[in-house]
Amino acid sequence: MGRQPCCDKVGVKKGPWTAEEDQKLVGFLLTHGHCCWRVVPKLAGLLRCGKSCRLRWTNYLRPDLKRGLLSDDEERLVIDLHAQLGNRWSKIAAQLPGRTDNEIKNHWNTHIRKKLVRMGIDPVTHLPLQEPPAPAPAPAEQQEQSHRQQEELQLQELQNGRELIMQEGAGEDDITPMIQPHEIMPTAAAASNCGSVSSAHAGSASVVSPSCSSSAVSGVEWPEPMYLLGMDGIMDADWGSLFPDTGAGGGGGGFDLGVDPFDQYPGGGFDQEDDHRI
DNA sequence: AACCTGCGCAACCGCCAGGGG
DNA sequence: ACCCCTGGCGGTTGCGCAGGT
Numbered sequence: 001m002g003r004q005p006c007c008d009k010v011g012v013k014k015g016p017w018t019a020e021e022d023q024k025l026v027g028f029l030l031t032h033g034h035c036c037w038r039v040v041p042k043l044a045g046l047l048r049c050g051k052s053c054r055l056r057w058t059n060y061l062r063p064d065l066k067r068g069l070l071s072d073d074e075e076r077l078v079i080d081l082h083a084q085l086g087n088r089w090s091k092i093a094a095q096l097p098g099r100t101d102n103e104i105k106n107h108w109n110t111h112i113r114k115k116l117v118r119m120g121i122d123p124v125t126h127l128p129l130q131e132p133p134a135p136a137p138a139p140a141e142q143q144e145q146s147h148r149q150q151e152e153l154q155l156q157e158l159q160n161g162r163e164l165i166m167q168e169g170a171g172e173d174d175i176t177p178m179i180q181p182h183e184i185m186p187t188a189a190a191a192s193n194c195g196s197v198s199s200a201h202a203g204s205a206s207v208v209s210p211s212c213s214s215s216a217v218s219g220v221e222w223p224e225p226m227y228l229l230g231m232d233g234i235m236d237a238d239w240g241s242l243f244p245d246t247g248a249g250g251g252g253g254g255f256d257l258g259v260d261p262f263d264q265y266p267g268g269g270f271d272q273e274d275d276h277r278i
Numbered sequence: 279a280a281c282c283t284g285c286g287c288a289a290c291c292g293c294c295a296g297g298g299g
Numbered sequence: 300a301c302c303c304c305t306g307g308c309g310g311t312t313g314c315g316c317a318g319g320t
Contacts, residue, residue: 016288016314036305054306055289090308101308106287109310 013047017056021046025053026061059102066098070107078104079112083126
C-alpha cells in the first residue's frame with residue numbers, strides 16, 4: 001500500500017528558504033513551539049510542508065546550534081562514535097551539543113571519510129584498508145567479532161576522549177563560539193523546566209519545549225540567519241499581519257519575548273484548530 | 279577574464295518506528 | 300489486533316561558491 005506523502009505536493013513550495021520564511025517559522029515556533037509539524041506551516045502562514053519546516057528548524061534555525069567546522073575534538077568524537085554506532089547520525093549528533101545529524105553526516109561524507117581513506121582506514125569498518133587479502137569474504141561472524149573488539153578499544157578511547165573534552169571544553173575552536181548549555185538556558189530553573197539540556201541539543205530533538213524556547217530567547221546566541229534577520233527585526237516585525245489567522249503578535253505586532261508565550265493561552269493550552277501542544 | 283572542476287551544505291525523498299484511536 | 304498518522308532517520312541530490320587552469 002502506498003504511503004501518503006507528508007504533504008499534498010500541490011501548492012507546496014520547495015527549495016531554499018527565504019529570510020521571510022525563516023522569520024515566519026522562527027516567530028511562530030518561538031511563540032507557540034511546535035504543536036504538530038503538519039499544522040505548523042499552515043499556522044505560520046508558510047507554503048511548506050511540515051516536514052520541511054521541521055528540517056529547517058532542527059538543522060538550521062534552532063537557536064542552540066553551533067555553526068562552523070567541527071573542531072578536531074569533535075571530529076575525533078564523531079569517528080569514535082561512528083566506529084561504535086555506524087551511520088546512526090542522530091545518535092552521534094546527540095553526543096555533540098549544538099551539532100545536527102545532517103551536519104555531522106555531511107562532514108563525515110565530505111571530510112572525515114576521505115581523511116580516513118587517506119590514512120588507510122576503511123571508513124565503514126574502521127579497519128585498516130590493506131588487510132591481508134582474505135581468500136573469501138570473511139564470515140559475517142568473524143567480521144562481527146573483530147568489529148566488536150575494535151569497538152571495545154574505541155569505546156575506551158572514547159571515554160578517555162570524553163574526559164579530556166570535559167576538562168578542556170568540547171569543540172572549542174577559534175572560528176565559532178561554543179554555546180554552552182547555560183547560555184541557552186539562562187537559569188537553572190529554566191533548564192529544569194526543559195528536561196535535559198542534551199535532549200534539546202540532540203539532533204533528534206525536535207524542538208525545545210515552548211516554555212524552554214521562551215526562556216531560551218533572551219540569552220541565546222542565534223545562528224547566522226538569526227543575526228541576518230536581527231532580533232530587532234524579529235521583535236519589530238509586524239507579526240500580527242504576518243499571521244493574521246494565528247493571532248500571533250497578540251494584535252499589537254511584535255512579540256513580548258519576556259513573557260512565556262503560553263501565558264497567553266490560559267491553562268497552558270494553545271488552541272488553534274485543535275488543542276495542539278507539545 | 280572566462281571556463282571548469284571539486285567541494286560544502288541545505289534540502290528533499292522514502293522508509294521505519296511508535297503512539298493513539 | 301489492526302490501521303492510520305506523525306515524527307524521526309539515513310541516503311541522496313542539486314545548487315552555489317571558491318579555487319584552479
